[in-house]
Amino acid sequence: MANEEHLAILRQGVEVWNQWRQNFPAIKPNLQHANLSKVNLIGANFFNTDLEEVLLHDADMTEANLIEANLCSARLWNANLCKANLTLCHLRNANFSEANLSKANLSRANLCEVNFWRANLNSANLTEANLKEANLSETNLTKVILSRVNLNGADLRKANLNSANLIGTDIRKANFNDANFSEVIFTNTNLSGLNLSELNFSSANLTDANLNKIQALGTNFTSATFTGACIQDWHINSATNFTGVICDYIYLRQNQQERRPSSGNFAPGEFTKLFQKSLETIDLIFRNGIDWDAFAYSFKKVEVENQGTPLDVQSIEKKGGGILVVRVAVASDADKAKIHSEFMQGYEFAAKALEAQYQARLEDKDALIARQESQINRLFDIVEQQGSVQKALAENPRKVSNYDQRYSQFAGGNVDANIVNADQIGGNIQNNNA
Template identity: 50%
Template sequence: MANKEHLAIFEKGIDYWNRWRRENPSIRPDLSEALINDFDFSGINFSQVDLSGAKLIDAVFNNTNFSQAYLSETNFSRSILMGANLSRTILNEAILNKSDFTGSNFQWAYMVRTRALDTNFSGANLTGVCIEDWHINSSTQLDGVICNYVYRRQKKRERYPSSGNFAPGEFAKLFQKSLETVDLIFRNGIDWDAFAYSFKKLEVENQGGQLDVQSIEKKGDGVLLVRVAVAPDADKAKIYNDFMQGYEFAAKTLEAQYQARLEDKDKVIVRQEAQINRLFDIVEQQGSVQKALAENPRKVSNTNIINSQLASGLVDAINVESQQIGGNIHNNNA
């Protein structure tokens, strides 16, 4: 929640806010989850402001300074931010749909799982931006984007291109082409049973959606990327979210089943160990009788009866054991 004092200062107007910011440069204002909409805030100083979870809808922020602001899960839908400075901002899971960022500066910003459907980035500077799992569509405008390179993963990993810079216009061309795929990233391997369940569920829910696994790539550190081809007009963000929800549900369910099987297996092993110990006891008894016979043949009576009982017990134990283990052991002398 927003700091009440900071919110009260903000509500006094742009000039008052900007003057307070100049007089208190060490304070990092907290306007998280604030509702800031339907007004022209052009020129306001939002640098280093915590606007996480805030709703900045249908507002104008032309030439506004957002540098190093925290904008995770911020909703900018239908807002205008032409010429805004968003360098080094944290825009993770932010909603930029139908917003106008013409000529804005996003250098080295984090745009992880950011939605930018029908968004205008014309002439914006996207050099050094982390675009892991970002979502754009065919109406996202990338004309004239200035971009030397981007990162596919956080902490400046997976630089693209790996060396050198994009040629002019190359970034827009490459990423407009990638609009027909959804990238599914798995960091701890893939449970293929859960994957199959979720993918089939997605196909059923998106009949005629042209879903197809295009490629599977190893990215190092145990990370796997599955690229799924989708229809050009598909809602990639919805497909991604629906798949991951189905996958996580299936993975948890299967994990419970695996655990139950392991517990059953442990019980079987305990029973098997008991039967094996019983076999050893019978063999030892038989050995003791045979030894007694060898040492004192006249003192042991009913020898045939004793040996017959021991042999019968041994066969019964083996038959029980074979049934539990699934073997096929028979008494050929029967």
């Protein structure tokens, strides 16, 4: 509970309170659970004050000094904290619903699980603040500084982030459905894998942003800046608006690889023309070569399953590292993300099935080759034996019969009596020397 002496001093007014704080700086005031609703606390010095679970409903704390104050679980709904300094404050689970925090300084504050529902944070500074699982739904975040902020699990649904600064902030684990990102600064921000479909990014600054694998179907990028952004494997459609986009160059792969254009800059409007044209194509990327049988199977399968959607191979481009890119033309109104997913799934399925067949054929072929090798080895043995016989005959010409050996027969045929054991052979024996 609150220290009654400290509370009594505060009730004498801000001037008395601030003088007491100045005279006794070592004292840490305790105002826990105090009810300060509708109290005028303009310019009050609450540095390092314990305001845990304090009730400040409708309180006016304009320009109050709350540096390092403990406001955990404090209830400040509809409170006026305009220009208040809450640097390094402990605000976990505090309730700021519909409170006015415009131009307040909340840098490096602990705002975990804080409720900012419909609060006004216009032009507030939240640099490096911890907003893990905070409720920022329907909050006015116009021109707010959210640089290097932890937004893991934060709720930004329907929040207005017009002209906000999100440099270096990772919003990938935040919920930002229906949020307004117009004129937001996303310089060097990682947005990879996010579903940004149908959101408003008009005039947003996406310089050097990572847009790898984003979904941007129907997204409004009117007058946005894309210079230096990575757009590897992103998904856009004919409803994606690139009107007036500003872009000198982009990268087709991460880590600033495959710059387009390879040298120089895009001419004004060239980026928009190129990517409006690319809306009618799908890039199929193969990193380990292409099994054309599997490709043909998946190609036909996608056409059939998409009610005869015409597909046409537009180009095949060989990239570095053995990567092949097959660009397929589709109808401008086709669902590119769906077709791309279905094609790659069909291709992988067919490639695995065909690999099993290839392996079976290879095993059969290996067995056939083994039999052929055995037969060839037997032939070599015969040839070698014939060679030995011929050598023996050449070395012993006197034992060779003058009879033409092509017609010699065993068991009743003609043989050379000089080199045959007569007791072991049946038939007529002729001695040509007799």
